[in-house]
Amino acid sequence: MNKIKVGIIYGGRSSEHEVSLRSAASVFKRIDRTRFDPKTIYIDKKGVWHWVDIPESFITSSDATLPMASEAPEIVLLSQGVLSFQDQKNFGRKEKVDVMMPIVHGKNCEDGTLQGLFESMEIAYTGSGVLGSAIGMDKEVSKRLAEKAGLPVVPYRVAHVWDSTDHIESMLIDAEKNLGWPMFIKAAREGSSVGVYKVKTREEFKTKLKEAFQYDNKVLIERGIDAREIEFAVLQNSDRSKAPLVSIAAEIIPTHEFYTYDAKYNDENGAIVKVPAEISPALNEKLTQLVQNIFIALELEGYSRIDLFLDRQSTTENPVFYLNEVNTLPGFTSISMFPKLWEMSGIAYTDLLTKLIDLALLRNRG
Ligand SMILES: Nc1ncnc2c1ncn2[C@@H]1O[C@H](COP(=O)(O)OP(=O)(O)O)[C@@H](O)[C@H]1O
Ligand SMILES: [Mg+2]
Structure with missing residues (x-):
């Protein structure tokens, strides 16, 4: 069987460039090599694409990040996943991938722009499409659409x-x-x-x-909500007439005044994470339905992490909860919340990657 060539896109012209280096290293190490042949593509901070040869030895190394490889040969994406080399040394060289896996976060990456490039170049890709990505990135449009669907959002x-x-x-x-x-x-x-x-x-x-x-x-x-922060991981159902799959819940308890940039990245004790979250089965059921409805109302595809607020001032009998925000390309290091939630819901990291790729290929066929 010919292996499917997967372009792991990392870096990105985004403030979350460094997070991507870590997420993509985990993906490269743990992707199922019996079915897939991963190719690493680095987008530098200026937005230039590079073809990066990562040695096999990286898989077993303790390296936690893929390199910022601005010196690697420059490439451009052409139609149907063809990558054309731009430097003198590789003049005329072309490579081809079958599916793109954007493991990047934030602006120019997660907001539909990269997805638009993939669409116009007719190449399959994991995660939400142009519309879902653009909606997911915009906290105001997300709220407007959720409200329109009758779903609770923070006032x-x-x-x-x-x-x-x-x-x-x-x-x-x-x-x-x-x-x-x-x-x-x-x-x-x-x-x-x-x-x-x-x-x-x-x-x-x-x-x-x-x-x-x-x-x-x-x-x-x-x-300002006196909030418990409850997060879910969601996967599109391969049969789209069926509801999206939802993981168990997690709770993030920031130790700072709220979940700030420092609490997220500069303080290893910035938050206590509880998986599963301590919520009643009845509430879990309600929130699971809410999260499924959000995934559909916001036109999301593939996968997403959906973050809710549960108002501490409300009662157990009548809990008040809201959508805070969705993340269409959530962190993907092996300790990130999205894969961790699935791991604890019975889908191992490697199988999760396989599912995302299969969903991408399915969308392209359908
Ligand atoms: N309306 C709010 N009430 C209480 N806390 C909030 C509110 N909005 C944001 N926060 C706090 O700020 C953090 C970051 O806000 P969020 O909207 O999730 O933005 P980001 O996309 O940067 O994660 C949240 O995790 C939470 O701790
Ligand atoms: Mg957030």
């Missing part, structure tokens, strides 16, 4: 960088009345808690709103 308002001072002033008065303090201000299309602020006063509100506008021209103002 919020929106501000644009072009809004007048008067408009912002009246929005603040409305937010004070209807959302209350503290509020969360967040850039609409970022990740890793970049551009996310907790504010408790009018002064802080104004300063942090300006800061958030450095990251995006659209910013959400949300009610």
Whole structure:
């Protein structure tokens, strides 16, 4: 049997470049080599693509990251997965992959742009399509669509960088009345808690709103929820007439004031993670249904991590919960939440990768 050539795309013109190096190293090491032949493709910080030959010895090494290989030969993607070498030394050389596996995160990677390139070049790829990726990246559009489907979202308002001072002033008065303090201000299309602020006063509100506008021209103002943060991993059903598959739940308990960038990446004790989350079977059932409905309402495909808030102020009899956000290309290191949740739900890391690739090939056939 000819092995399926899988292009593992890593790096990316994104603030989450470094996280990708780790995720992709795990994927490269643990992909099923009896069925797949992995090829590593590095997108450098300028957006240039490189063909990277990773030696077999990497698989058993203790290296936790794939290299930032800006010196490796430059390539461009042509139609049907053909990769054309651009440097003098490899003049005329071409390689071909059968399916792309984007193991990158954030802007220019997770927001539908890369997926659009794959579509226009007629190459299969894992994860959500153009629309689902773009929706998933935009916390405001996600909420709007979820609301429209009757699903609970954290109460919020929106501000644009072009809004007048008067408009912002009246929005603040409305937010004070209807959302209350503290509020969360967040850039609409970022990740890793970049551009996310907790504010408790009018002064802080104004300063942090300006800061958030450095990251995006659209910013959400949300009610600060005294929240338990509950996450689920979701997989598309290969029979799409059936509901998506949902993992057991996890709870993240940040040890910082909230789950900040530092708590995520710079402090190994930044959060306590409980898998499975301690929630009642009845609540678990409700949240599982909610997560399935979110996956469908937001047009997601392949896989996704869906993060909910459970309001601590609500009662066990009448729990109040909301969608916080979805991640269409969640972290994929062997200790990342998405594969960990599946591992504990009975799908081992290697089998999970196989499922994602099979779903990608299935979509292309259908
Ligand atoms: N409305 C909110 N109420 C309470 N905490 C929040 C709220 N919004 C965000 N947070 C905190 O900020 C963190 C990051 O926000 P999130 O919307 O998940 O952005 P990111 O995409 O960067 O992860 C959350 O994990 C949570 O700890
Ligand atoms: Mg988050």
